[in-house]
Amino acid sequence: MAFIEIKPEDVETFYRILQKEAKDGGYQLNTDAEFTKNLIAGLMKNEQRYGYRACPCRLASGKKEQDLDIICPCDYRDPDLNDYGACYCALYVSEEIATGSKTIAPVPERRPPRAERGNQAVKQAFSLTSSPVAALAFPVWRCKVCGYLCARDQPPDICPICKATKERFERFM
Amino acid sequence: MDIEHVSGKNKGTVMLYALSTCGWCAKTKELLRELGIEFDYTFVDLLEGKEQDDAMNTVERFNPSGSFPTLVINNKKGVVGFKEQEIREAFR
Numbered sequence: 098m099a100f101i102e103i104k105p106e107d108v109e110t111f112y113r114i115l116q117k118e119a120k121d122g123g124y125q126l127n128t129d130a131e132f133t134k135n136l137i138a139g140l141m142k143n144e145q146r147y148g149y150r151a152c153p154c155r156l157a158s159g160k161k162e163q164d165l166d167i168i169c170p171c172d173y174r175d176p177d178l179n180d181y182g183a184c185y186c187a188l189y190v191s192e193e194i195a196t197g198s199k200t201i202a203p204v205p206e207r208r209p210p211r212a213e214r215g216n217q218a219v220k221q222a223f224s225l226t227s228s229p230v231a232a233l234a235f236p237v238w239r240c241k242v243c244g245y246l247c248a249r250d251q252p253p254d255i256c257p258i259c260k261a262t263k264e265r266f267e268r269f270m
Numbered sequence: 271m272d273i274e275h276v277s278g279k280n281k282g283t284v285m286l287y288a289l290s291t292c293g294w295c296a297k298t299k300e301l302l303r304e305l306g307i308e309f310d311y312t313f314v315d316l317l318e319g320k321e322q323d324d325a326m327n328t329v330e331r332f333n334p335s336g337s338f339p340t341l342v343i344n345n346k347k348g349v350v351g352f353k354e355q356e357i358r359e360a361f362r
Contacts (some may be wrong), residue, residue, distance in 0.1 A: 154291070
C-alpha cells in the first residue's frame, strides 16, 4: 500500500473548518485537540486511500456504496450522541462531555456486523410498500445523517442542514 | 500478515487488532505500553485481500460486531474497545 502523507498544516485547516461547521450546526467537536486532530488526519487518510471520508475507527471496504453509512458524519452519530454523549470515534461529543461535566466512555458499535449489512436496502423497500400513506403529491426524502425531511421529486444534492451528500438520503414516504 | 511486536512482561499471548487511523486503538496500544506488557499488534486496514479477511474472521470470533480495537488475550478472551479498567484488571 502506498504511503500516505498527511501534512500537519492541512490537518489544522480541516480542523478549523470542521469546528466551524459543527458549531454552526449545533454540534461540538471533541475538546481534546490532539485526539481530535489525529481523527481528522485519519479522515483525510481515508479520503485519499478510499475516495471518501470513512470513519477512522471503522474498517472501510473501499466500496463507497457499501460504506455510505460510515462516511463522516456517519448515520450513527446522532443516536450515539443521544445515548452515550459521543459518536463512535468520539470526533463529535455532547455539551456535557465538551464542558467536562460528564466523562467520555467507549461507545459500542451500532453498525450491523458484516454478515447482516446487505439487508439494509431490502428493509427500506419493504417498509415503503407497506406504507399507509396514500398517493402523495411529492415523495418525502429523509437525510440519514441528521433526519432532515423534504418533499420534492429528488433529494437535494447537499443536505441544507448537515451537508451530507444526496446518496445519504432515503425515501421516507 | 504484518505483525508488530512490542517486548515487555510476558502475560501470555496478547494480540491487538487495531486500525491505523483509530484514536481508541492508539489509546489501547499506549495503555499496553504503559503497563509494560509483551504484545503483538496489527493494523487491519493496512492488510489486503485474504490477509485482511482472515484477520476480520479472527476479530469476529472474539467480537461478533467486528469492531476495533479488539484485544485477544491467550486466544480465549476478547476485550472490545478501549476499556481501560478491564484491560488493567486483565493484566494485574
